Amino acid sequence: MRLPSSWLLGVAFMFSLASHASGAASPSNAANVDDELIQQGEYLARAADCSACHRPPEESGQPFAGGYVIASPMGDIIASNITPSREYGIGDYSEAQFKRALTEGIRADGAHLYPAMPYTAYSGLTDDDIHALYSYFMHGVEAVDEPTPETSLPFPFNLRVSMAAWNFLFLDDAYTHDPEQSDTLNRGRYLVDTLGHCSACHTPRNALMGENNDRYLAGANVGGWYAPNITSDASGIGNWSVEELVQYLRTGHVENQAQAGGGMAEAIEHSLRYLSDEDLHSMAVYLKQVPPTATGPAIDVSQAPREVEPVSPATLEPLRNDDPQAMSDGKRTDGQTLYNGACASCHQIDGQGTDDQFYPSLIHNTATQGPNADNLIMSVLQGVHREIDDYTVAMPAFGEQLNDEQIAAVSNYVLSQFGNPELDVDAARVTELRQGGPTPLLVKAMPWLMAAGVIFALFVLGLIVFLIRRKRR
Template identity: 85%
Template structure:
């Protein structure tokens, strides 16, 4: 009797277990879908480009990568779900606040090297998907990263509250008069992709100048070009060419990506869907034009390139292994043939398949400045695509600033814009990270003025107290 009495209870328990298992399976499937969505969004937001270890490892988002900023080196933090060293203890509300307001769980302010001014436009659904992904789809890495240590007064993180008051706002609002594709293209460009972080110039306080939106800026020595619809930007590009560039960083007889753009393609853009890339390109094509110089048309050579005869070339060949490190060797043609001609060819035309691109039909040599040409020689170009790897060697340690200026001027005079001229001082400046912002230049004077003001106030208070006593 006792066994028979227990059968209904056993059946009920089994049924409950089956319901629980079915429910758990449904939740797991939902979580898996959210994790996949969050992973895609993290790719679109280019999180891994900064929050990576300083060397190639299998520990994504472990942090430690050093970001060179005008204020000093900023170390990317560990954003794995490590409870001790990462964001494992973050609630979703704290995660959202860090993403959209630049404030960590402990209340400390982040520096805007973290593009929270762009992420402020993230939707709640996307933030939730990102949170689920980072908490459940990323392996925790229980390793510390060095703390960022900027010089005074930039080390005063609380001062970012005033900066946020001036420059932090919602970067994205839905426009009902535009198509879904254009709206999402803007969301990808402005919010997830934070393209303005590089392509929009900065004002005196290092905030983005909204009146010059996407019109080009210098970032760490590289020039992020004008990507508005003006002829000096991408006005002559087709949507398909833009999509190809976003996916591979290369469009024949147009341009090749280096520096930060190459990193964005490697870590982010090449992983996006065709629909999303087309949405981005369509949006960029209708961004209001901002003129930054003459129209850039690289379809035609700036002047006829004279073929180099063997009789002219042969004396320039050298078996001296010190030819490129000899500080006295500043003949541009000699340096070009020693360092560049094996890939870009003696006549600058590149290889037939354009894997090694032409230097003639090239925005780096025909653009508004020669910074990207100089930086390509200094730092080389590394770009991983879905189909191949680009690896132009860096010559910054082999060539002096005078030599880099000489070879750059040779390339410009022979294959590019002969009106541009590079001097060693510009190479030195770019080697050190580019022009120093006005805020950084003025900071010693501002500190001195602040000290004088404080001393003046203290003196006035002392004078008034003594006067009252008398």
């Protein structure tokens, strides 16, 4: 599912009419606002995953205070304060301005938002839902009177006005109710396409960074992680049941199938686990009927375990101590030794995980059986973390302890022993993912485009000078 990370995660930009001594709204001002409407808005904010991006950098910070850094191919984007603070948040937004920010990507001051804010998806929000969201952020969120750093992208991406042309190409009304479809399918599509903005991560981008709708939900790389194919094809979720999808959306874990990491783990932690069973069921039903797009052979996680060669305990002893240097000296590049020293204590030497699957199998797992090894690599680099209700799932990150050659070696060992043996990982791919994933064509081409622009401008200027001089003769 959606990993996320990634740079395209959802937010809302809201307003408050009430104020207190500091000039900002607070939940105490909600006496004249319908409690049910506020609760509805809170639920919608969860479904829209606003808090995943607009959280503070530190865990102890106030919700929606902003400051979280969203890594994008164009540079770091700083999530803004969307509490009803008049000075630092969105406390001076009218409901019309709030709607325009959500659905058109234009702030109250007229400046354009970057599409890290998924307004292309939110453009399909109903007026009733926008009003409920507005009421919640106006009266149900505590104001935080603290500024956030400004986003400062390199030229020419710092020219927000350029988003007007991008919006002309890629901003559409994303959702219309289809009377020929069931209420379940309509609700599922609204949750997937609009509130949940799943396509922001799971649909690949074209050369201009717009979504390639011809490959809707067919999978894409986001911040190094691979947001997989979630169409009904066998290379996507075609072999999943509706019940398995609901369980995954709720918990991020389906035994002997898949576990969520990266941006998808964040989406589950901050958003999906709060949705009703009915809504999760609607999402699953809708996803199961999305037209199939093949991205490779069918994913088969049901294969029997392979026989694993025994390893001498003597080779493991140097790795089993409290000194991270035992692995980070960079000298050990034998995948089996690295696996048994760093991974086997949880995933077991045979890769089957623990009996209760709290530490999951690496054999029956989409991260090792999928069309590429990116999520396996990223799990080693960044680890896995998600909080679900009353328990926490955590896999440590080894990105600082292991170099790229070592991560490639242990990944290849896992693939050859437990996963898709046709995949091969090299250190260059690990380096690329460590740096945030493949660089988009637009970013690669920008220096050449800028040079061409300068040459064209000089040509036009020279032509004007020539014509003026010719006219004077």
